[in-house]
Amino acid sequence: MRLYMQLTVLLAFSIAIVGCASEEKVVDDRPKPPQTAEQQRYVEGEIIVRYEDNFSEQSIHSMLKVHGAKIKQKLPGENQYLIQLPFGYLVRSAVPLYNGLIGVKWAEPNYIYRMMQQPPIERKPPVKRIKIRKVNGE
Amino acid sequence: MVNKIMRNGYVSMVKKFLSIFIVAFMFSLNANAANPKYVPGEILVKFKDGVSDFKKMGLRNSALHQGQSLRKASLVNTISQLSIERWALPEGESVETAMSELKKNESILYAEPNYYLHKMALPNDPYYVDGDQWGLGAIDWLDVWEGNPQPDSSGVTVAVVDDGVFASHPDLDDRLVPGWNVFLGDSSTSPNFDTSPGATHGTQVAGIIGAEINNNTGISGVAPGVKIMPILFTTDSRRTTADAADAFYEAIRINADIVNFSYGAYFYSNLLADAVKALEDEGILLVTSAGNDEVNNRYVPIYPGSLPNKNIITVSSVSETGNMTEWAQYGAFSVDLLAPGDNVITTSVYVPDDPDDPVEANYAYVSGTSFSAPFVAGIAALIKGEYALADMYEIKGRIMAGVETHATALDKVAAGGIANAANSLSVIPAPVLVIKSADVDSSGNGIIDSGETAELVIELENIWSDATTVEATLVPLDSKISIEDPTKSFGNIAKGGTASATYSISLDSFSGHRHIPFQLDISYSGIDLAPRFFSLESGRLVNEVQLNASFDNSGYDDMHYYYFNVPVGTESFSITATSLKDIDLFVMRGARPLLYPTMNKHLGGEGYEYIYDYEDDDDLEKIGFSRSVSSSGNELISLPNPVSGDYFVAVYNYGQSTGTSYTISAQGISSGSTTFGGGGGGNINMLLLLALFGFGTALRNRKH
Numbered sequence: 001m002r003l004y005m006q007l008t009v010l011l012a013f014s015i016a017i018v019g020c021a022s023e024e025k026v027v028d029d030r031p032k033p034p035q036t037a038e039q040q041r042y043v044e045g046e047i048i049v050r051y052e053d054n055f056s057e058q059s060i061h062s063m064l065k066v067h068g069a070k071i072k073q074k075l076p077g078e079n080q081y082l083i084q085l086p087f088g089y090l091v092r093s094a095v096p097l098y099n100g101l102i103g104v105k106w107a108e109p110n111y112i113y114r115m116m117q118q119p120p121i122e123r124k125p126p127v128k129r130i131k132i133r134k135v136n137g138e
Numbered sequence: 139m140v141n142k143i144m145r146n147g148y149v150s151m152v153k154k155f156l157s158i159f160i161v162a163f164m165f166s167l168n169a170n171a172a173n174p175k176y177v178p179g180e181i182l183v184k185f186k187d188g189v190s191d192f193k194k195m196g197l198r199n200s201a202l203h204q205g206q207s208l209r210k211a212s213l214v215n216t217i218s219q220l221s222i223e224r225w226a227l228p229e230g231e232s233v234e235t236a237m238s239e240l241k242k243n244e245s246i247l248y249a250e251p252n253y254y255l256h257k258m259a260l261p262n263d264p265y266y267v268d269g270d271q272w273g274l275g276a277i278d279w280l281d282v283w284e285g286n287p288q289p290d291s292s293g294v295t296v297a298v299v300d301d302g303v304f305a306s307h308p309d310l311d312d313r314l315v316p317g318w319n320v321f322l323g324d325s326s327t328s329p330n331f332d333t334s335p336g337a338t339h340g341t342q343v344a345g346i347i348g349a350e351i352n353n354n355t356g357i358s359g360v361a362p363g364v365k366i367m368p369i370l371f372t373t374d375s376r377r378t379t380a381d382a383a384d385a386f387y388e389a390i391r392i393n394a395d396i397v398n399f400s401y402g403a404y405f406y407s408n409l410l411a412d413a414v415k416a417l418e419d420e421g422i423l424l425v426t427s428a429g430n431d432e433v434n435n436r437y438v439p440i441y442p443g444s445l446p447n448k449n450i451i452t453v454s455s456v457s458e459t460g461n462m463t464e465w466a467q468y469g470a471f472s473v474d475l476l477a478p479g480d481n482v483i484t485t486s487v488y489v490p491d492d493p494d495d496p497v498e499a500n501y502a503y504v505s506g507t508s509f510s511a512p513f514v515a516g517i518a519a520l521i522k523g524e525y526a527l528a529d530m531y532e533i534k535g536r537i538m539a540g541v542e543t544h545a546t547a548l549d550k551v552a553a554g555g556i557a558n559a560a561n562s563l564s565v566i567p568a569p570v571l572v573i574k575s576a577d578v579d580s581s582g583n584g585i586i587d588s589g590e591t592a593e594l595v596i597e598l599e600n601i602w603s604d605a606t607t608v609e610a611t612l613v614p615l616d617s618k619i620s621i622e623d624p625t626k627s628f629g630n631i632a633k634g635g636t637a638s639a640t641y642s643i644s645l646d647s648f649s650g651h652r653h654i655p656f657q658l659d660i661s662y663s664g665i666d667l668a669p670r671f672f673s674l675e676s677g678r679l680v681n682e683v684q685l686n687a688s689f690d691n692s693g694y695d696d697m698h699y700y701y702f703n704v705p706v707g708t709e710s711f712s713i714t715a716t717s718l719k720d721i722d723l724f725v726m727r728g729a730r731p732l733l734y735p736t737m738n739k740h741l742g743g744e745g746y747e748y749i750y751d752y753e754d755d756d757d758l759e760k761i762g763f764s765r766s767v768s769s770s771g772n773e774l775i776s777l778p779n780p781v782s783g784d785y786f787v788a789v790y791n792y793g794q795s796t797g798t799s800y801t802i803s804a805q806g807i808s809s810g811s812t813t814f815g816g817g818g819g820g821n822i823n824m825l826l827l828l829a830l831f832g833f834g835t836a837l838r839n840r841k842h
Contacts, residue, residue, distance in 0.1 A: 076387035
């Protein structure tokens with residue numbers, strides 16, 4: 001009985017300590033950046049689909065119609081299309097769906113690329129003369 | 139007056155003499171493509187005072203060596219005031235041999251080659267003249283420009299796949315050729331600053347590649363005569379796979395020789411991979427950026443730079459100090475080399491706040507691997523200009539073979555150093571062998587453990603000329619490693635081909651985390667090639683054993699990986715990491731957690747933000763991914779009811795402090811409420827831990 005009471009007290013004490021300590025850990029209080037294109041991984045509302053070679057554009061149109069989607073752009077390469085999803089249809093739902101369709105080789109998000117430049121440098125180049133060239137012989 | 143006449147005469151004579159040099163220089167432009175430093179077959183001889191003309195003639199006709207025929211060098215002209223004769227040597231006598239002999243003659247003050255006067259060709263571009271273009275110096279560009287003949291890239295076209303190029307920039311306008319706008323489907327590739335006010339990136343990239351030289355304006359590009367073909371694939375609001383792939387196919391259609399693409403994404407795309415393959419099939423080189431998030435691209439691949447195609451050159455950044463830039467991404471198997479990318483000056487555009495004010499051409503200091511890639515694209519254009527028949531293998535081979543190795547890059551990039559234009563143009567054809575992959579313990583979990591002997595499979599890729607009888611000796615640079623039979627044969631490796639060999643390596647017992655460096659000494663047909671360097675990583679968490687580790691002081695050591703085996707019947711486990719500095723902790727089941735620490739300051743914030751390759755909490759649960767990213771150095775991840783297997787742990791040095799030390803430990807609870815190997819259950823400690831994990835888990839779930 002005495003051991004049980006000791007355990008209970010110890011447990012309560014440790015829970016209180018751990019609770020306080022854990023409270024700090026769950027908050028990521030670092031400043032958050034604005035949601036910009038740099039952070040987006042792909043364009044919402046459109047996906048890229050590569051169809052089997054024997055699928056005509058007409059049959060693709062018909063297939064897309066079933067899902068309320070349409071061709072936004074024919075892409076270079078064989079039977080590759082940028083597909084406009086119906087309003088409200090999420091890319092993360094569409095990609096597995098289309099990858100499971102007959103006639104689809106692969107489907108993927110239209111990923112967004114990032115410029116590989118660092119933040120602008122404050123340092124200004126010294127002023128140099130720039131050659132002025134007349135345009136159109138004026 | 140007499141003095142003046144004499145001085146004028148002297149000046150006139152010197153001018154005449156210089157003109158002779160220049161004539162010789164002009165004549166030799168087409169005569170020798172090997173960039174000679176002096177006129178072949180000519181020598182300048184300065185006689186001591188009092189040497190008679192008769193004696194001079196005798197020396198011209200003296201025996202080269204005793205017993206040999208008379209020299210019969212002919213006198214081209216004389217500068218009598220300077221007592222210098224310019225001789226044409228007989229056929230077969232080298233300048234070096236004649237100089238060596240004549241210097242010993244008592245009548246001769248000196249004998250020297252008739253050097254070309256290249257200094258007259260120094261660019262007059264103001265930023266170059268004032269020393270602002272440190273990047274050109276770093277790639278040994280002046281040696282190329284002073285070469286004989288000067289480089290001519292006017293027949294080479296580099297496609298700049300970007301946000302357009304400001305067509306009215308006076309340092310670029312003469313270099314631009316019609317490109318393509320993937321949005322409008324026409325060749326209007328100058329940015330529309332009304333819709334894309336920040337579209338200066340392409341103009342900045344283009345200037346590094348090929349800004350006009352000797353126009354008394356701004357800067358000089360790496361390949362100043364090159365044709366720049368802008369292909370506009372991005373606007374402020376759109377920068378996608380579909381448009382990038384479209385741009386690559388356009389580059390093929392309009393016959394680009396080289397493509398520069400200073401962009402990347404952390405996500406693999408079939409469409410982009412197909413477009414890169416299409417470039418490769420056409421033999422078009424794709425020069426791209428390694429990224430600026432200071433992670434190892436081996437573990438965090440970035441595309442297209444990490445694609446395996448043979449036409450890709452992936453470039454990271456070197457700073458003016460000569461060191462790899464701290465924010466640069468790297469990878470001994472996935473990043474090829476370094477080029478200037480920190481604080482480099484280039485062409486740019488000033489877009490005023492007031493839309494009624496005109497947009498103006500200007501110059502800017504810029505940073506990022508965005509600007510490392512065009513330095514290499516420029517070198518590629520120089521090579522293509524010099525060697526018109528060079529294919530993508532030769533261009534890449536020359537670039538890789540020409541690097542100047544640097545200590546901070548040896549095991550960070552495949553070529554181990556910094557791009558060097560002069561070396562790349564002069565290197566002789568030879569195999570260029572790099573390590574394409576080095577996979578250890580592939581039958582296990584891909585990590586060599588303390589005390590383990592494992593197989594290490596090394597794959598070599600030959601970038602340039604065919605190589606026969608390739609051998610490679612693996613040299614451990616860590617005393618804890620021993621290698622059985624360190625020399626292996628790779629057989630013959632044709633240009634563009636690969637071959638593998640398996641080494642047996644053993645790691646002595648150690649505690650903690652360890653980077654394990656290796657050197658690979660490679661030869662073909664008995665000829666030594668440049669050694670290559672790489673590192674493996676080892677770190678295993680054992681239940682209830684606390685490890686002490688620290689990030690090294692190099693500035694490039696930001697992520698440590700461990701693994702932890704969770705046996706069947708585990709009720710829960712936790713990983714704890716503690717540091718005085720800000721570290722973060724990640725765990726994933728079965729593979730290293732993919733996380734992309736993106737610099738927030740890039741977005742106007744502070745520190746880093748993680749981008750995950752997963753959608754939401756459901757996805758994270760499915761793949762067993764957890765994170766602990768508090769602003770302190772106290773991180774805890776607890777997982778109830780874990781699936782058994784290996785869990786991989788990443789500790790990220792969020793605070794970026796060099797030498798950050800930390801402790802890390804793992805604690806598992808088996809179904810019998812015991813720790814693994816805890817030797818019995820039901821004690822007070824276990825109850826306390828259960829309570830702790832219960833709370834930790836609840837709080838973690840609330841956070842997500």
